[in-house]
Amino acid sequence: MLERLGVAGGGCQICISLAAPDEAGLMNGLAAATGADLIEVRLDALAEPLACQDDFFRELQSQAPVPVGFTCRPVWEGGGFEGAEGGRRDLLERAAQSGAAFIDVEQDADWAEAFIADSSVPVILSHHWQFPLPADLEERARRMRAVGPAVAKLVAPAATPADAIPLLAAGAELAASGQPSAAFCIGAAGSASRVLAVARGAALIYAAQPIGESVAAGQWRPEVLREELRLQRWRSGFGLCGLAGDPIDHSRSPAIFNAAFEALEQPIGYLPISCSELEPALELAEAQGLKGLSVTMPFKEAAARYCAELDPIADSIGAVNTLVSESNGWRGYNTDAGAVVSALSEVTEISGRRVVILGAGGAARAAAFALAARGAALTLCNRTRARADDLAQRVGGKSISIEALTSDHYDVIINATPIGMRGREDDTRTPFPVDCLRGDEIVFDFVYRPRITPLLRDAAQMGCTVIEGLEMFVRQAAEQYKLWLGGDSPAPLDIMRLAAEKALQRG
Ligand code: NAP
Secondary structure (H helix, E strand, O other): OHHHOOOOOOOOEEEEOOOOOOOOHHHHHHHOOOOOEEEEEEHHOOOHHHHHHHHHHHHHHOOOOOOOEOOOEEEHHHOEEEOOOOHHHHHHHHHHOOOOOOOEEEEEOOOOOHHHHOOOOEEEEEEEOOOOOOOOOHHHHHHHHHOEEEEEEEEEEEEHHHHHHHHHHHHHHHHOOOOOOEEEOHHHHHHHHHHHHHHHHEEEEEEEOOOOOOOOOOOOHHHHHHHHOOOOHHOOOOOOEEEEEEEOOOOHHHHHHHHHHHHOOEEEEEEEEEEHHHHHHHHHHHOOOOEEEEEEOOOOOHHHOOOEEHHHHHHOOOOEEEEEEEOOOEEEHHHHHHHHHHHHHHHOOOOOOEEEEEOOOHHHHHHHHHHHHHHHEEEEEEEOOHHHHHHHHHHEEEEEEEHHHHHOOOOOOEEEEOOOOOOOOOOOOOOOHHHHHOOOOOEEEEEOOOOOOHHHHHHHHHEEEEOOHHHHHHHHHHHHHHHHHHOOOOOOOOHHHHHHHHHHHOO
16 A cells, blocks of 8 residues: 555655645646645545545546545644535545545544545545644654554644654654654744655655645745755655755755755755744754754854854854854854855965955955955945944954945955845846956956846956856855865865756746
């Protein structure tokens, strides 16, 4: 029976949850459902579920690109079916007899155990808590194991990523005992737990449908699971690294790290942890034994407070973009700093170069400390002048107003503001008056979406040497890779660059 679900040999099946009010809607969803191993049809979303007859089930299965299973979630379990239990059971029996790949029934249905005993198709036994922190979790997991369904499914909503910790532990325990499981949290804060569960032995992950709203919040799109997380290679016991930030939907880090881990055959996965506060993400990472985390906006400064130790460069910058798990807690690093030096060193000596940095935020600070340490003559220019003054004083540079930007000549111009970033009101602007360039300057834009910003386009036309933000991005990631895997592990920079380029082409 387990072979029918594809969950017998380890590894995880991607199951798209499909919901529509009528057969035509389901057919449209099926036609667009790519990248899944299985499809779950939510009969309770239909306007008239009890009207479904054999030909309906057969038609769906014949049109589907992958095996189809069915569920009909009652209102008492958070679903949409309001009818009597007898009718619901008959409906699911008809679906099973039509050759469904699986049927999902709730543990609290008083006919669930008999249904499993009589069923000729695999049955997923599920429980969905309506509130976080299920009190009866262990007891439910124990009872599910005793029944022995094809998959034991435990789901609760999460208010923070850390809420998933007990569910993940229960799922891992079930999997270790030989009971295929899927235990995860729903809601935006639960999205990380869905993929984390896969590295803890989950047999199924539910993915978003291609048309309309997702059936449950926090579901991933199948193409993200396959192309960016490369989930097909994740196995129980995989090591994990991740990314904490808010928002992180746009991040290319999962694509480049998972490509790198795959290329070097490292049994490690990299997952995004979307969090409105850093602390619960760290709690989850610690409970799950993550090797390390990338930290992005808005937590780079806050991250330093959670470190048992700080690398001296991160300490002087006052911002951490990398956490490494050590026996005494987190050790914080700033790999943006080394990435700026590494990318710039490819085209010039740094010592003695006159460098102007536009901006005085986290990235500007990392660049300023790193370049000052290499002997660059620094000028800081920022919209809020006081921040430029402060940074200039700390790195031994000078600060100028925006109006004074063109009165001197610089060897290197660095944009460390978001001006020119796709999707912003000022995405067609340049942060530097390009017609003042002579053509012998090096122009380095930290913005990497788009790869060629208006500043880089115009500077290249003037004959300048340009450095894309992508170069900084992949180099800071390569440095993280080395920190997490240990000093001698080479980071596959070319593979990371290729993966970043591909991910940026996707949007
Ligand atoms: P941040 O800490 O928020 O700092 C933003 C800086 O830009 C501040 O100095 C801010 O000035 C200035 N700024 C913001 N909007 C502006 C505007 N409309 N006009 C003029 N100045 C403006 O951000 P960050 O982390 O330093 O990141 C800055 C940029 O670098 C972002 O685009 C980010 O994506 C990019 N970045 C790229 C990489 C990479 O790997 N390529 C790494 C890190 C960052 P005020 O002080 O006046 O607010």
